[in-house]
Amino acid sequence: MAHASFDGLRVLSLESRRSKEVAKLIKTYGGEAFVVPAVREVPLDTPQPVLDFAASLIAGEFDMVVFFTGVGVKAMMQIIETKYSSVEFLTALRKTRVVARGPKPQAALRELNVPSSAIAPEPSTWRELLDTIKNEFADVLPEMRVAVQEYGATNPEFLAALSEMTTQVTRVPVYQWALPENLQPLRESVLAVANAGVDVVVFMSAVQVIHLFQIAEQMGCVDDLRAGMETIVVISIGPTTTEVLLHYGVQPDFEPSRPKMGFVINEAAQYAGKVLRQKKSGVDVALATRLAGLTFSSSAAKTDQNGDGEAVAIARPVRKVAASTPTMAGFRDGLGPMDFLHEISSRIAAADSFHTVLERIVEFVTTAVPCDSCFIYVLEDQNLVLRASKNPHSEVDRVGMPIGQGITGWVAEHREPVAIAANASIDPRFKAFKNLPEDHFEAMLSTPIMTASKVVGVINLQHRLPYQHKTSEIRLLSMLGFLVGAEIERARLESENLQLASRLETRKAVDRAKGILQRDMTISEDDAYRMMQRESRQRRKSMREIAEAILLSEDLRKMRPESVAK
Numbered sequence: 001m002a003h004a005s006f007d008g009l010r011v012l013s014l015e016s017r018r019s020k021e022v023a024k025l026i027k028t029y030g031g032e033a034f035v036v037p038a039v040r041e042v043p044l045d046t047p048q049p050v051l052d053f054a055a056s057l058i059a060g061e062f063d064m065v066v067f068f069t070g071v072g073v074k075a076m077m078q079i080i081e082t083k084y085s086s087v088e089f090l091t092a093l094r095k096t097r098v099v100a101r102g103p104k105p106q107a108a109l110r111e112l113n114v115p116s117s118a119i120a121p122e123p124s125t126w127r128e129l130l131d132t133i134k135n136e137f138a139d140v141l142p143e144m145r146v147a148v149q150e151y152g153a154t155n156p157e158f159l160a161a162l163s164e165m166t167t168q169v170t171r172v173p174v175y176q177w178a179l180p181e182n183l184q185p186l187r188e189s190v191l192a193v194a195n196a197g198v199d200v201v202v203f204m205s206a207v208q209v210i211h212l213f214q215i216a217e218q219m220g221c222v223d224d225l226r227a228g229m230e231t232i233v234v235i236s237i238g239p240t241t242t243e244v245l246l247h248y249g250v251q252p253d254f255e256p257s258r259p260k261m262g263f264v265i266n267e268a269a270q271y272a273g274k275v276l277r278q279k280k281s282g283v284d285v286a287l288a289t290r291l292a293g294l295t296f297s298s299s300a301a302k303t304d305q306n307g308d309g310e311a312v313a314i315a316r317p318v319r320k321v322a323a324s325t326p327t328m329a330g331f332r333d334g335l336g337p338m339d340f341l342h343e344i345s346s347r348i349a350a351a352d353s354f355h356t357v358l359e360r361i362v363e364f365v366t367t368a369v370p371c372d373s374c375f376i377y378v379l380e381d382q383n384l385v386l387r388a389s390k391n392p393h394s395e396v397d398r399v400g401m402p403i404g405q406g407i408t409g410w411v412a413e414h415r416e417p418v419a420i421a422a423n424a425s426i427d428p429r430f431k432a433f434k435n436l437p438e439d440h441f442e443a444m445l446s447t448p449i450m451t452a453s454k455v456v457g458v459i460n461l462q463h464r465l466p467y468q469h470k471t472s473e474i475r476l477l478s479m480l481g482f483l484v485g486a487e488i489e490r491a492r493l494e495s496e497n498l499q500l501a502s503r504l505e506t507r508k509a510v511d512r513a514k515g516i517l518q519r520d521m522t523i524s525e526d527d528a529y530r531m532m533q534r535e536s537r538q539r540r541k542s543m544r545e546i547a548e549a550i551l552l553s554e555d556l557r558k559m560r561p562e563s564v565a566k
Contacts, residue, residue, distance in 0.1 A: 004269035006031030009199040009276070011268070012189060014038035014208040016180075017071075018261060022204075025262070029269035034198060036185040038211045040178045041071070041152070050079040052452060053147055053172045057092045058084065061453070062170070063144040064097040064117075064137070066129070069151045070108035075174045076149060077112070090114060097137065097144075101129045105149075123238040123259040126158040134165065141165050145453065152177035152207060156479035163478060168415065170453045171482065177207055179214070186215045193232065194224035200233040200272045202264060203252075206244040213248050226250060231279065233272045237264050358388035361484050365459060366390050369473050373441060373462040377401075377408055378488060379455060384408055387457075403455075406431030407446055412455045417447040419474050422466035443467035447477045451485030506544040513547035516554050 006029050015022045016037035026033035044050075056062060067073055080089050090112055097117040100106040102124030106116050118136040120129040137144065144166045148159065150173045163169045180186065190212065192198050203209050216225040229250050236242040236252035238259035245252050253275050256263040358376050366374050374390035386399040404413045410429045411418050420427055424444040441462040449457035459481060510532065517528035535546050 004029050004266050005273075006200070006269050007273055008032060009272060010034060010197070011200045011202065011272075012036065012192065012198040013202045013204070014186075014189070014212060015202075015204050015261075016040065022202075022261065022265065025265040029265065031200075031269065034189070034192070036189045037180050038186060038189075038208045039152075039205070040180050041175050042178045043175060044173060047079045047082070049171070049173055050076055051083055053170065054080045054084050054089050056170075056453070057096070057147070058088055060092070060095075061145060062096055062147045063140075064099060064133075064146045065093065066099045066101070066133070066146060066148045067105040067109065068101045068129075068149055068155075070104035070106075072149045072151045072174045073105055073108035073112070076172070079174065099129070099133055099136075101126070123240075125238065125240045126155050130158060130161055133162070143167055146170070147172050149174060151175065154483070156483070157475070159482055160475035160479040163482070164475070168450070168453050169482070179211055183215060186212065187219060190216045190219060190221060190225055194221055194228040196228060196231055198232060199276055200235065200268060201229070202235045202237075202268060203241050203245065204237045204261065204264065206241045209241060209244045209248065209250075233268075233275050233279070235264060235268050235272070237261075358488070361480075361488070362388050362390050364484075365461070365477070365480055369445075369461055369477055371445075371461040372464045373460075375408075375460040375462075376449075376457060376488075377412075377460070378457040379403070379412065384412055384458060401431065407444065408458045408460060411446045411448050411458050415448050415450070415455055417445070417474055417478055419446075419469040420444045421468045424462070443469070445469050445474065445477060447474070447481045449481045449485045449488060451489050456485050456489045506542075506547070509544055509547040509551060513550040516550055 006026065009031050011026045011031040012034045013019075013022045013026065014036055016039045019035045019037055023033040023035045026035075057065070077086065077089075080086065093114055098109060098114055099118045099120075100109060100116045101120045102122070103119070106119050109116055118132050120132045122128070134141065142165065145168045146162060146166050147170045148162070150171055152175065154171060154173070159169055159171065193201060213222060213225065216222045226249050234245065234250060234252045236245055236255050238255055242252050242255060254267075254271065256267045358378075362374050362376060371390075375386055376388040377384040378387045379385075380400075383400045383402055401409050403409050407418055407420075407424070407427060407429045409431075418429075420443060422442050424430060424442060425432065425440065441464050443463035443466055445461040447459050448455050449459060459477060461477065510529075513532060514525055514528040517523065517531060518525060521528070523531070532543060532546050532550075535541070536543050539546070541549075
């Protein structure tokens with residue numbers, strides 16, 4: 001094998017969890033190491049999703065559990081052990097089909113003596129994971145209830161595809177990603193790349209790319225960062241990270257033969273110097289990689305002959321993807337909806353009304369999937385009630401239907417999306433509402449809103465003219481149903497709690513006011529209540545306002561001098 005050496009090149013890595021090991025490897029291969037953590041793993045705002053998952057698993061409500069990361073396995077166990085017996089949980093887990101996305105979660109599960117029913121092969125992206133699940137469990141998959149351990153950001157493409165193949169999919173987030181507390185090293189890294197202060201940059205995860213460009217955007221120098229990467233060697237650990245780099249307009253020079261830390265540093269040491277010399281001499285990037293001994297082809301494992309006639313490993317080619325990939329393997333869109341959900345959560349925390357949250361969701365949905373009409377129905381007491389609309393409607397908060405009635409009710413009952421390209425009104429499941437003119441529209445797309453494995457509502461999109469919904473649009477709306485389900489349920493419960501609290505306060509005020517009238521006028525409780533009702537109708541005031549007026553009068557009477565003297 002060719003000798004691997006950086007020969008003094010300045011190598012930037014944004015690795016966080018294994019920063020010491022990366023720095024040591026770079027130095028071992030003769031490089032000047034600059035290791036700047038770009039990602040911080042932080043606990044969830046609440047451990048409740050994990051605890052709910054544990055309770056459901058122990059109750060036998062899942063048939064398969066998918067683990068994405070080894071760190072996630074360990075973090076999950078730490079949360080679960082705060083409330084449940086680890087023995088009870090692991091016994092239940094061993095009774096289900098367990099799927100691991102590669103060797104790291106498999107190793108963590110093995111430590112817990114939990115066997116893996118299937119393991120995704122390298123490069124262990126969500127695509128290999130999905131293919132593994134389809135191949136291994138094709139016969140029973142449609143009847144399965146699946147839980148997915150998430151990491152950092154959700155993966156909407158994986159969830160949408162899996163939900164189409166199974167009975168239900170439940171997300172189990174165990175930690176989240178954040179920027180480091182000290183951002184100055186990342187800012188200095190942006191400037192170093194932009195001003196050729198480093199020779200090589202190694203990306204070992206997609207979120208490292210996202211956070212670096214996020215800091216560059218805050219600094220107002222995204223173009224400088226992108227231009228700087230054209231003059232240095234950019235190495236991506238695998239296809240997921242490559243897709244995100246391409247989204248930002250950066251063409252990686254190569255990927256390692258295997259998506260492992262040791263391979264990426266070793267092969268960077270072998271080829272980075274050659275690629276850098278060719279790039280600085282003005283040679284095209286693709287040509288530079290070929291001249292360095294790297295070949296772009298469809299094969300993942302090739303060999304070539306170096307100058308000494310010795311066979312050397314050829315790094316796997318960087319896969320070409322569309323310049324405007326919308327989902328970027330789940331990471332970019334995964335973080336986008338996370339920001340969106342954070343905004344909704346902030347609105348709830350700020351005591352915004354239920355309808356404000358729903359209107360925000362309608363705005364987001366109609367931006368993502370253009371349409372003429374958008375309705376959101378929320379499940380309340382086994383009835384789907386129209387709670388939000390893209391177009392102004394007097395029927396909002398009035399129109400409702402039971403589960404199973406109409407296309408909307410069918411979607412809620414079966415937990416499946418429905419896409420109708422034309423003549424929606426002649427579909428046998430259709431039910432018309434005379435006050436909704438959108439019922440005369442031609443095309444319709446309806447998907448359930450889910451949270452904690454239950455339906456909480458339905459999103460309907462409608463088109464005036466015939467419209468063939470793309471598979472990507474159906475999957476996107478299904479994904480949005482997953483993402484906003486928890487927020488809708490939280491907002492609805494918040495609204496119900498406020499209404500309940502208001503009713504309790506009204507009841508207390510009315511009861512106190514009745515007591516005062518009974519005492520002062522020597523009348524019965526029923527007479528006192530009827531008197532207050534009469535005043536409410538005549539003065540066009542609510543019962544609470546009448547009661548508060550009586551209570552205020554009583555308080556003022558007690559403050560009179562003669563009352564104080566007594």
